[in-house]
Amino acid sequence: MKPSREVGIVGWGVYVPQWRITSEELARGWGREWKRYAAGIMVEEKSLPGLDEDTFTIAYEASVNALKRARIDPAKIRAVYVGTESKPYAVKTTASILVEALGAGGDARMTTGADYEFACKAGTEAIQTSIGLIGSGMIDYALVVGADTAQGAPGDALEYTASAGGAAFVLGPSSESVAVIKASLSHVTDTPDFWRRQHERYPAHTRSFTGEPAYFKHIMAAAKALMEEVGTTPDDYDYAIFHQPNGKFPLRVGQRLGFTPDKIKPGLITPYIGNTYSGSALVGLSAVLDQAEPGSKILMVSFGSGAGSDAFHIEVTDKVVEVRDLAPKVMDYVNRKRYVDYSTYARYRRMIKMLHDFSSY
Amino acid sequence: MWAYWLSVPEHWREIPARYRLEGGQCEDCGFKMIPKRDVCPRCGSKNVKTVKLPRRGRVLEYTKVWNPPRGYEYYTPYVIALVELEDGTRLTAQLTDVDPDEVEEGMEVEMVLRKVRVSGESGLIAYAYKFRPLLK
Numbered sequence: 103m104k105p106s107r108e109v110g111i112v113g114w115g116v117y118v119p120q121w122r123i124t125s126e127e128l129a130r131g132w133g134r135e136w137k138r139y140a141a142g143i144m145v146e147e148k149s150l151p152g153l154d155e156d157t158f159t160i161a162y163e164a165s166v167n168a169l170k171r172a173r174i175d176p177a178k179i180r181a182v183y184v185g186t187e188s189k190p191y192a193v194k195t196t197a198s199i200l201v202e203a204l205g206a207g208g209d210a211r212m213t214t215g216a217d218y219e220f221a222c223k224a225g226t227e228a229i230q231t232s233i234g235l236i237g238s239g240m241i242d243y244a245l246v247v248g249a250d251t252a253q254g255a256p257g258d259a260l261e262y263t264a265s266a267g268g269a270a271f272v273l274g275p276s277s278e279s280v281a282v283i284k285a286s287l288s289h290v291t292d293t294p295d296f297w298r299r300q301h302e303r304y305p306a307h308t309r310s311f312t313g314e315p316a317y318f319k320h321i322m323a324a325a326k327a328l329m330e331e332v333g334t335t336p337d338d339y340d341y342a343i344f345h346q347p348n349g350k351f352p353l354r355v356g357q358r359l360g361f362t363p364d365k366i367k368p369g370l371i372t373p374y375i376g377n378t379y380s381g382s383a384l385v386g387l388s389a390v391l392d393q394a395e396p397g398s399k400i401l402m403v404s405f406g407s408g409a410g411s412d413a414f415h416i417e418v419t420d421k422v423v424e425v426r427d428l429a430p431k432v433m434d435y436v437n438r439k440r441y442v443d444y445s446t447y448a449r450y451r452r453m454i455k456m457l458h459d460f461s462s463y
Numbered sequence: 464m465w466a467y468w469l470s471v472p473e474h475w476r477e478i479p480a481r482y483r484l485e486g487g488q489c490e491d492c493g494f495k496m497i498p499k500r501d502v503c504p505r506c507g508s509k510n511v512k513t514v515k516l517p518r519r520g521r522v523l524e525y526t527k528v529w530n531p532p533r534g535y536e537y538y539t540p541y542v543i544a545l546v547e548l549e550d551g552t553r554l555t556a557q558l559t560d561v562d563p564d565e566v567e568e569g570m571e572v573e574m575v576l577r578k579v580r581v582s583g584e585s586g587l588i589a590y591a592y593k594f595r596p597l598l599k
Contacts, residue, residue: 120560152559152560152577153537153538153578154538154559154577154578154579154593155577155578156578156588158576158588158590159575159576159577159578159590162576163575163576190588191588199482199590202478202482203482203483203576203590205483430598434598434599438598438599456536456537
């Protein structure tokens, strides 16, 4: 899938909360031995939101950083999309708050805004919609965010990875872009590997069924179809970013497709901050843009449970160098950290409640 | 209704100040204020225009809150600071992402947007500016 007008990334930005808990401490909370129980997922520690943080506040700071690099007036943004599965309101879009906070669409707020949902690929889905709007000439700039404060049930395997963070991208015409999105396609099937029902606090998943028929099948199908359409092979790419539910899967799927670990590791951030769900692949892409040389070719394939994958062929331009230092980089946020113990974690994630708490959320 | 103990219209009216740090400047005496008022508190002029205030500043004074008003119980202890922005405008705000024992007078801070008050499980989430130590 290619638009009639080429579209690219004009600016990128990320945000990761400063709070961290180690996998070892999470295992200790449940009397498990970390080395035997959780070391295999290759996530050393994960981020968690502070008491006053949620998907909106994460989306906001990532967007401010993206706008610093895009160097455009927010009034020119005519589409604001937030991909997330941890919306602050079940009904009231996060995008509406973001439009107002950034001043998108000018004083009259003439912009579209919506939240996207497709488990962990909601953000990349919003990128595809924006490519349609910009590529068709309906609008010139869009702001897309993938952000989450992911939920892992107490004591569940997901508790070791479900984390908080996000990335934002200002998309626009390719002539102003730091990276051009040359092509993109998607693969979607009904594969119930992970879901959360209405009114439930925590998602349900199908353990090892989330691997082969879900993650691996969809990413590999989308990646292969895109490479065939563009006429590339793994050797043509300098970087590959795959959805990062843990530290192990992206390397394994890359290996099966023919990508060496040195092409995957620059964008592999989950081992340090956990899985930011809708932010996962997009934080990885940001980490690559933080360091990629002009001319680099990037393959990004997201994965959303349920299930589907969005694949992107991206080429970095000369402009990347001049805007790179205008906002904090992924590693600046990764390295800004304060550790909490399990009891503080339980309080921050609102797993335990105060007797007289009038602000419960 | 319990969900609405926080006034929704009041929050909505204050959105320009709370989200974007939009204040007022007196066109006669130059005094800057946040939130914007119709009448300049310094000279009484009614010529007050809207201005966007800088996002950076420094802590002038601060206090650690242990006995909070209703709605802030879960966040204690937290710090309320008198912040002087780069252009000299003063405002009071919560500090965040900081250990209360590490706060100092003169500390450089920057604006972030965070949840300030939440009306229970079913009510409004009021986002507003807070300040945190300047990111390197």
